[in-house]
Amino acid sequence: MQYPLRKAFHGLLLVLGVTFISFVLMVWFGPDQTYTLLGKNATAEQIAEVRHELGYDQPFLRRYLDYVADLFTLRLGASNASGEQVSRILARTAPVSLALMLPGFVLGNLMGIALGLAAARRRGQWTDRLISGLSVTGMSISFLVIIIALQVLLSTPYGLNLFPVRGWQVTDLPSYLWHVTVPTLSLVLVTLGYNTRFYRAVFVEEASRDHIRTARAFGASPAVLMWKHVLKNSLVPIITRVMFSIPLVVISGSLLIESYFGIPGVGKVAFDAITSGDQPVLKAVVGLTAVAFVLIQIATDLLYRLVDPRVA
Amino acid sequence: MSRVWTNRRFFWQPVALLAVALAVAGCKPEPERNDGPATDRIYRHAMDGAPSSLDPAHASNIYANFLAVNLYDTLYRYKYLARPYRLEPNLAEGLPQVSADGLIYTIRIKPGVYFVDDPAFPEGQGRAVRAADFIYSIKRHFDPATRSQGAWLWQGRIVGLDEWKDNGADYDEEVPGLRALDDRTIQIQLIAPFPQLTHTLAQGYSAVVPREAVVAYGQEFAVRPVGSGPFRLQSFHSSGAVLIRNQGFRREPFSLEAEGFDPALQEELGLEALADRAPPFADRIEVEFIAEDAARWNAFIAGELDFIKVPVSQFDQVLATRDPPTLLPELAQRYRLGASLESGFVHTDFNMDDRRIGYHPDPDQQARNRALRCAIIKAFDWPKRNEVFYYGIGKVFPGIIPPLTAEFDAHGDSSPVRRDLDGARDLLSRNGWHGGNLPVLEYGFPSSVTERQMFEQFRSFMADIGYPAEKIRPLTYATYGDYARAYLNREVMLTTTGWTMDYPDAENTMQLFFGPNASPGTNSANYDNEEFNRLYRASASMQPSPMRTAMYRNMNRMVIDDCVTISGISRTMILLWKRDRAMLPDRSFVGGFFFRFADPGPSGSEAE
Numbered sequence: 001m002q003y004p005l006r007k008a009f010h011g012l013l014l015v016l017g018v019t020f021i022s023f024v025l026m027v028w029f030g031p032d033q034t035y036t037l038l039g040k041n042a043t044a045e046q047i048a049e050v051r052h053e054l055g056y057d058q059p060f061l062r063r064y065l066d067y068v069a070d071l072f073t074l075r076l077g078a079s080n081a082s083g084e085q086v087s088r089i090l091a092r093t094a095p096v097s098l099a100l101m102l103p104g105f106v107l108g109n110l111m112g113i114a115l116g117l118a119a120a121r122r123r124g125q126w127t128d129r130l131i132s133g134l135s136v137t138g139m140s141i142s143f144l145v146i147i148i149a150l151q152v153l154l155s156t157p158y159g160l161n162l163f164p165v166r167g168w169q170v171t172d173l174p175s176y177l178w179h180v181t182v183p184t185l186s187l188v189l190v191t192l193g194y195n196t197r198f199y200r201a202v203f204v205e206e207a208s209r210d211h212i213r214t215a216r217a218f219g220a221s222p223a224v225l226m227w228k229h230v231l232k233n234s235l236v237p238i239i240t241r242v243m244f245s246i247p248l249v250v251i252s253g254s255l256l257i258e259s260y261f262g263i264p265g266v267g268k269v270a271f272d273a274i275t276s277g278d279q280p281v282l283k284a285v286v287g288l289t290a291v292a293f294v295l296i297q298i299a300t301d302l303l304y305r306l307v308d309p310r311v312a
Numbered sequence: 313m314s315r316v317w318t319n320r321r322f323f324w325q326p327v328a329l330l331a332v333a334l335a336v337a338g339c340k341p342e343p344e345r346n347d348g349p350a351t352d353r354i355y356r357h358a359m360d361g362a363p364s365s366l367d368p369a370h371a372s373n374i375y376a377n378f379l380a381v382n383l384y385d386t387l388y389r390y391k392y393l394a395r396p397y398r399l400e401p402n403l404a405e406g407l408p409q410v411s412a413d414g415l416i417y418t419i420r421i422k423p424g425v426y427f428v429d430d431p432a433f434p435e436g437q438g439r440a441v442r443a444a445d446f447i448y449s450i451k452r453h454f455d456p457a458t459r460s461q462g463a464w465l466w467q468g469r470i471v472g473l474d475e476w477k478d479n480g481a482d483y484d485e486e487v488p489g490l491r492a493l494d495d496r497t498i499q500i501q502l503i504a505p506f507p508q509l510t511h512t513l514a515q516g517y518s519a520v521v522p523r524e525a526v527v528a529y530g531q532e533f534a535v536r537p538v539g540s541g542p543f544r545l546q547s548f549h550s551s552g553a554v555l556i557r558n559q560g561f562r563r564e565p566f567s568l569e570a571e572g573f574d575p576a577l578q579e580e581l582g583l584e585a586l587a588d589r590a591p592p593f594a595d596r597i598e599v600e601f602i603a604e605d606a607a608r609w610n611a612f613i614a615g616e617l618d619f620i621k622v623p624v625s626q627f628d629q630v631l632a633t634r635d636p637p638t639l640l641p642e643l644a645q646r647y648r649l650g651a652s653l654e655s656g657f658v659h660t661d662f663n664m665d666d667r668r669i670g671y672h673p674d675p676d677q678q679a680r681n682r683a684l685r686c687a688i689i690k691a692f693d694w695p696k697r698n699e700v701f702y703y704g705i706g707k708v709f710p711g712i713i714p715p716l717t718a719e720f721d722a723h724g725d726s727s728p729v730r731r732d733l734d735g736a737r738d739l740l741s742r743n744g745w746h747g748g749n750l751p752v753l754e755y756g757f758p759s760s761v762t763e764r765q766m767f768e769q770f771r772s773f774m775a776d777i778g779y780p781a782e783k784i785r786p787l788t789y790a791t792y793g794d795y796a797r798a799y800l801n802r803e804v805m806l807t808t809t810g811w812t813m814d815y816p817d818a819e820n821t822m823q824l825f826f827g828p829n830a831s832p833g834t835n836s837a838n839y840d841n842e843e844f845n846r847l848y849r850a851s852a853s854m855q856p857s858p859m860r861t862a863m864y865r866n867m868n869r870m871v872i873d874d875c876v877t878i879s880g881i882s883r884t885m886i887l888l889w890k891r892d893r894a895m896l897p898d899r900s901f902v903g904g905f906f907f908r909f910a911d912p913g914p915s916g917s918e919a920e
Contacts, residue, residue, distance in 0.1 A: 029790075031790065031791040031793040031794050032793055032794060032797050033793060034793075034797065035793050035796040035797045035800055036792075036793040036796070037459055037461065038461065038832075039372065039460060039461040039462055039463055039464040040461075040464045040833070040834050041464045041467070041823075041829050041833040041834050042464070042800075042832050042833070043832075044832070047832060049456050050459065053456065053457075053459055078531045078532070079364075081364035081365065082364050082365050082534050082535050083365060083367070083530075083531030083532055083533065083534035083535065084531070084532055084534065084535045085531075085532065088532075092549070093549075093550075148606050148607075148610075151606075151607070151610045152610060155610065155614055156610050156613050156614045157613060157614065157615075158613070161614065164614070164616060165607065165610045165611040165614045165616055166551075166600065166602070166607060166611050166616065167551075167600075167616070168551070258550075258551075259603070259604055259607070260604055260606075260607045261607075262551040262552065262600055262601075262602060262607070262611075263551060264549035264550050264551040264552075268550045268551070269550055272364075272550060275791055276364070276791070276793065277791070277793060
């Protein structure tokens with residue numbers, strides 16, 4: 001009983017810390033929406049009216065406490081820009097981001113693990129050098145360049161013209177695959193290098209441990225060594241990496257992917273809120289991301305115990 | 313052997329899976345883009361920005377205005393093909409009857425116009441549009457809860473409207489200057505003559521909204537429009553909007569003549585076939601909001617869009633010649649080109665409220681400051697600015713009357729926009745300015761690569777007259793909102809902005825330099841010239857006439873002589889659309905009405 005309580009307390013502190021820092025940034029350094037919402041030739045009185053409507057005239061502490069209270073009661077309010085309820089915006093856009101990012105996220109990690117294992121298995125040999133070299137190359141290419149190049153290659157008459165350049169008219173599996181393929185390839189290409197490098201390092205470290213040498217001495221085949229001993233014993237860092245990426249995938253989405261492929265996900269909504277100073281949306285995204293991190297942290301701890309009995 | 317096989321399988325399995333996914337996905341599914349019948353005629357339009365709200369009270373930019381005037385009805389609109397723009401009755405039956413003193417406008421609205429069906433109405437049935445709806449729609453702008461961005465159009469203009477707001481914006485309280493004489497007759501009483509009133513009634517701001525929907529949806533009315541325009545909303549999100557034909561929209565046969573058709577210029581557009589048909593001609597309009605130039609261009613080339621405003625970065629790949637702009641032959645087979653001068657201009661204002669560069673209590677220093685401003689203007693290289701940032705096809709002109717307005721003087725003196733380095737240096741030295749005592753110039757701009765490049769170019773222009781580079785400093789702001797806050801609070805010494813005209817009348821640019829409109833108003837130069845102000849007041853109540861034009865040109869001269877602004881350039885937009893789409897696209901602020909006339913043609917009936 002002590003463990004969940006301690007975790008919950010730490011989680012609460014984390015949420016309060018994240019929300020406070022982000023709120024300071026929003027209020028003191030974020031865009032002031034007053035002048036975006038004002039009409040032309042505004043008078044001082046009209047400026048004061050808009051500031052009042054936006055709550056800018058309230059004391060900082062009161063605004064922060066209101067924010068925290070709203071977050072914990074899930075009263076997310078309405079967007080200052082569109083007037084739409086923030087909960088409705090998130091309910092509409094978060095599933096789109098999830099559907100958009102999930103295949104790339106899963107494939108990127110699976111392929112990263114596979115390539116990392118292959119490189120670790122042949123450490124120092126040409127396979128390792130090739131995979132490591134390609135990983136660094138992949139990491140060096142800008143996400144934007146990858147997106148535009150794939151669009152041109154796969155979606156325009158200059159290339160294969162197989163897929164749509166943009167849009168998200170998803171009604172069934174074929175239409176989903178049709179729209180998600182190029183974004184997925186972009187995501188895989190941009191993350192594969194990072195994933196491969198990370199997993200290779202994990203596997204190399206694991207492969208040099210005593211129990212692996214013992215297994216090899218017992219005559220375990222290389223495949224069994226890698227699958228059963230190295231991979232299984234590396235699950236803790238793998239789980240950590242995967243789990244802590246989930247909130248970013250679900251809530252933050254990918255701004256570039258959504259912008260360039262015209263996909264109405266939560267990443268673009270969050271970005272627009274940041275650049276326009278739409279605080280209700282921003283507060284919800286930041287707050288919910290913090291809460292999601294806390295929940296993921298608790299789930300991760302539970303998974304650690306599942307895969308490694310030594311974790312107390 | 314088995315080890316090798318295991319490893320290969322292990323390595324290639326994900327690749328094979330991906331290949332299968334690609335193969336499956338590569339088989340394009342049947343398009344299921346719309347909910348309408350298979351014969352829907354779809355027009356796909358790209359915008360380079362997105363509206364955040366569809367409430368007419370927030371129709372402050374081109375993107376929002378485009379959607380507002382198609383989802384809602386305005387009393388007036390602009391003729392589809394006439395250039396310069398001319399007003400045309402829309403929801404109104406005819407042009408307004410104006411009293412002899414120019415103070416009372418009486419407008420009849422058309423009979424049998426209905427709002428679209430919506431749950432906000434009893435039994436979900438759209439009801440008839442009444443004169444009282446217009447009254448309500450204008451009042452809304454003066455209700456602080458609406459957070460309207462359009463109230464400035466009628467502020468201080470209509471009898472009793474400002475007082476109505478001051479008294480608490482009670483909708484049950486009548487406004488003497490806004491009356492519904494009966495269900496179809498509107499009467500507007502002005503405080504003073506306002507010849508531009510009819511233009512304001514062609515803006516998205518003035519669109520007619522039903523009170524029931526505003527009450528039912530509250531703040532969400534901004535994303536749940538209920539209007540009587542040619543289209544109704546099917547979906548709206550951060551990447552686009554889908555509009556479908558309002559089946560109940562009044563049927564008014566299209567007339568080329570009435571829309572201002574010019575056979576000499578518009579014969580090739582294929583518009584003749586539209587005669588006598590009733591707009592809207594498209595069953596469905598798909599509007600894509602694509603801010604990224606590369607993505608917009610790729611989508612257009614891939615055939616996913618019918619129309620785009622070509623990004624400047626692509627002009628090289630599109631244009632065969634610049635003057636006049638013509639298409640490369642290979643593109644001309646597939647697309648039509650429209651070179652459209654913007655109805656507005658870009659200018660850099662000096663903050664006259666800043667004693668280092670503007671007005672000064674000491675007359676001598678004030679004269680020196682003016683000489684400094686004039687020297688800076690003389691050193692500004694407009695052809696180079698045009699070449700580097702506008703592909704050399706922008707229209708440079710002196711002063712504040714843009715070329716697209718009727719008041720523009722095409723044969724006027726162009727020397728104020730001609731670079732004169734010797735004259736600039738001479739001015740500086742005659743007024744005792746040298747590198748050591750020149751003031752630090754703070755040049756403001758919102759953070760972006762292009763803005764930064766413009767700043768650096770400005771600095772290089774000034775270097776040519778000996779202005780030390782370290783004395784020209786950038787003031788960067790993270791967003792345009794922050795930049796606007798700074799210059800509206802008079803914190804920026806040099807402010808560069810683009811002005812898009814709200815209506816095609818030079819009064820709309822004259823007010824940018826009218827003293828009482830100083831910051832936080834639109835006069836961001838904080839220019840205050842008594843004679844200019846007097847002429848502005850005198851001309852404000854005049855209908856367009858040679859006398860008014862002469863007054864405007866006189867005021868233009870004052871702004872030039874006082875060296876208040878480095879101005880200006882009207883940008884040329886290159887518009888491309890598919891050849892088989894019979895239409896004349898318009899991307900100006902007042903141009904949104906063209907959606908109803910966009911004909912996707914026979915090939916527009918299917919998604920491509």
